[in-house]
Amino acid sequence: MSKRLRSSEVCADCSGPDPSWASVNRGTFICDECCGVHRSLGRHVSQVRHLKHAPWPPTLLQMVETLYNNGANSIWEHSLLDPASVMSGRRKANPQDKVHPNKAEFIRAKYQMLAFVHRLPCRDDDSVTAKDLSKQLHSSVRTGNLETCLRLLSLGAQANFFHPEKGNTPLHVASKAGQILQAELLAVYGADPGTQDSSGKTPVDYARQGGHHELAERLVEIQYELTDRLAFYLCGRKPDHKNGQHFIIPQMADSSLDLSELAKAAKKKLQSLSNHLFEELAMDVYDEVDRRETDAVWLATQNHSTLVTETTVVPFLPVNPEYSSTRNQGRQKLARFNAHEFATLVIDILSDAKRRQQGSPLSGSKDNVELILKTISNQHSVESQDNDQPDYDSVASDEDTDLEATASKANRQKSLDSDLSDGPVTVQEFMEVKNALVASEAKIQQLMKVNNNLSDELRIMQKKASRLEKQNSTPESDYDNTPNDTDLDDTGSGRKGRQRSVVWQGDGSVPDTAEPHAAPSPLLPSTEDVIRKTEQITKNIQELLRAAQENKHDSYIPCSERIHVAVTEMAALFPKKPKSDTVRTSLRLLTSSAYRLQSECKKTLPGDPGPPTDIQLVTQQVIQCAYDIAKAAKQLVTITTKENNN
Structure with missing residues (x-):
């Protein structure tokens, strides 16, 4: 023990x-x-x-x-x-x-690489070895010896192996024996609870027949794990499988936005995919949901500042060598979807999964997943995009997660200057079912933790500029506005080729720092001046976040005005037309986020025209803007530190 x-x-x-x-x-x-x-x-x-x-x-x-x-x-x-x-x-x-x-x-x-696992003696016919291992697994799952089965799986035994003599799979055997932990292990390695044996029975049937009711209920959950996870991501609850409810289809609050021709076309193309391609897309979206949710937990549980960290950044789904280059590229593009786009895709997949299970056929189509992803990712853009521009030079290899390699590709994209924050999340189910304020407070605490250490971290940046040189060139992460995604990455200046424009809905116009008032200037302000202004921005952000945490919504506007003043003063340190694309991008993000913050805060005013204000949604957007301002300020400090030390 x-x-x-x-x-x-x-x-x-x-x-x-x-x-x-x-x-x-x-x-x-x-x-x-x-x-x-x-x-x-x-x-x-x-x-x-x-x-x-x-x-x-x-x-x-x-x-x-x-x-x-x-x-x-x-x-x-x-x-x-x-x-x-x-x-x-x-x-x-x-x-x-x-x-x-x-x-x-x-x-x-x-x-x-499995460099240290036990190696079996070599045989001429590897398929025979795999078959033998699978037969051993088939026999072993009737016992409680989990590590034996894991060892067999690690050596190549197949969780879905159909025994030719027995006429069933290992999951049938485990279910009949009531081995719920074996069933869990097999499911993790891909065993399908819906597979029928030679008698037409599923593992669920055998579990019920044997009186293993907990196992039977769990197998049904496993069978719907993909769609359950997608639904929970959007609305915070799962279907009631016990009572025959197997799908939840969340609805968009502003459904009118979902009626564009592009949205309809994307949905139609998705419906026309073959079952095989649809399943692949659904699994890829599941992996992206897992990446976003794990990022949220990762950031919320770190004890150190996320602004300066040596821990690994996972800005998009890593390459799976078993998949084609096209599929891996599509998987990577999912990380570029903003919250609204991604929610739209998830809802369409849930709807079509339900339709396909109910057996409603549609005509086939030659459209591939790549075209659907491109359609969805562009359906909310105001300006037309250059869709012929490749999103990636090639599929990112494991080495491409290296910061310099990623940045070099990002800097070749046309849309670096338009890499601004995304629009609001508008999934009605999410706001109705999940307590958005709880998620907001978690985000607040995380950002406050970051900003409490910002001054010290900025001084460390000065002293350790050489260590940060690689980090400085990393592309910035997306900032989804869903409370499930607390993405505050410590990555520099623009994720791989995001090509997206931003709808500005605030009062007044966003200053365009790239508009020439003079010749392009390579001169940058001193690092000390930038740090001093950043500290003032940080102090004001902390004040705003405390107001949000304490539900002092009437403090939003004065706080946002102080932040706007501090941002304006910081932007004034830089040339009217900086020579560096990266500086221009960061300045645009800094100033546009400050304007958008003011616009969001004004929604708390009583008697504001338009639909009733959802204060929780406003709070989400206020926090989002604060994140973007902090991110842009950090980028400018990093850039000036590097340049002034060269």
């Missing part, structure tokens, strides 16, 4: 204390730093989930705990347990190692 308690208190990868994350498919507990590397590998390598701040089906958590406490980690570190490995110089990472390259290289070798 003491051994199990000790093992659950250390990270599986570096033996650091108090791991707070789990790798679900690897059956391990991992620390914050190692988790950052896991996230950069992608869900096809490691499916990470926070142990306390993420929703867990009880039996899924029990499955992971059981695996880790029974030595699942030795499966992935088999050869390292051999004394000869010490002699050869191979060792696992330790808590004192740097994340990059030490921990990252070890974790990549351990889980992606």
Whole structure:
């Protein structure tokens, strides 16, 4: 017992204390730093989930705990347990190692390359080996020995293997035996609860037949896990499967925006996809939801400032080498969707998943997923976009997550200057069902934590400009306005080729810092002046966020005016027409966000014409603007620090 308690208190990868994350498919507990590397590998390598701040089906958590406490980690570190490995110089990472390259290289070798797993004797026919392993898995799942089954799966056993003699799959066997934890493990590795055996029965049928009602209900949940997760992302609740409700289709509050010809065309193309392509798109959107939600938990649980950090940034879905280049490009583009666009896509997928299950056929189409994604991502643009401009030079490899490589591609895109914040989230179900204020307060606390350390961090930037040079060139992340996505990335100047314009709805006009009043000037203000103005902006943002946290909505307008003054003073430090594209982009984001903040705050005035004000939605947008202002100010400090030290 003491051994199990000790093992659950250390990270599986570096033996650091108090791991707070789990790798679900690897059956391990991992620390914050190692988790950052896991996230950069992608869900096809490691499916990470926070142990306390993420929703867990009880039996899924029990499955992971059981695996880790029974030595699942030795499966992935088999050869390292051999004394000869010490002699050869191979060792696992330790808590004192740097994340990059030490921990990252070890974790990549351990889980992606499977460099330390036990190797079976080579055979001429690999398919025979896989079949033998799958038959062993088929027999083993009737027992409670999870680590044996995980070992077989790690060696290549197939979770959906259909036994030719028995006429069923491992999940049928586990369900008949009432092995709920085995069912969880098989499902993580892709077992389908809806598969029929030779008698036409599903695993759910066998669980019910055997009186295993908890298992039967869980298998139904697993069967609808994809659509349940998408619905929960938008509206904070799941269908009532027990009473026959298997789908929730959230509605857009401003449904009129969803009636554009582009929106209709995108929806029609999605409906015309083959079932195979539709399933691929739905799975990719599921992975993007997981990335966004994990980012939210990641940022909310970090003890350090997110402005200066060595932890791995995951700005879009990592490449899955098993997918085509086209599919990987489409997956990456999902990160560029703003909240409204992404919600539209999710709702369309939920609607069409329900239609397809009910068997309503539509004519086939040759339109591919790429065309649909392009249509949706452009349907809310005011200006026409150059759709022939490629979004990526090529599919990003693992090395492309390196900051310099990513930035070099971003800087080649035409739309860097228009990379401003997105519009509001308008999913009515979200506002009605989920307590948006709770999510707002979490975001407030996170930003306040960041800004409390901003002054010190900015001075550190000055002293460590060389260390930040690579970080400075990283593309900035999207800022979705959904409370599920607290994306405040520490990344510099423009994610890969976002091509999107912004609808300005505030009073007055946004000053265009790129409009020439003089010849382009390479001169930049001193770092000290920029830091001083940034500190003033930060102080005013803190004041605004405290007002939001304390529901003092009448303080929004005076706070926003003080922020606007501070932003104007900071912008005045820079030339009227900076020579640097990156400086112009950051200044545009800074000033437009300040104007938009004033516009949002004015919505709290009594007697404001138009529909009744949703104060929770206004609060969300106020926080969003504050994030964008802080981000732009940080970028300008980083840029001037680098330039003035060159």
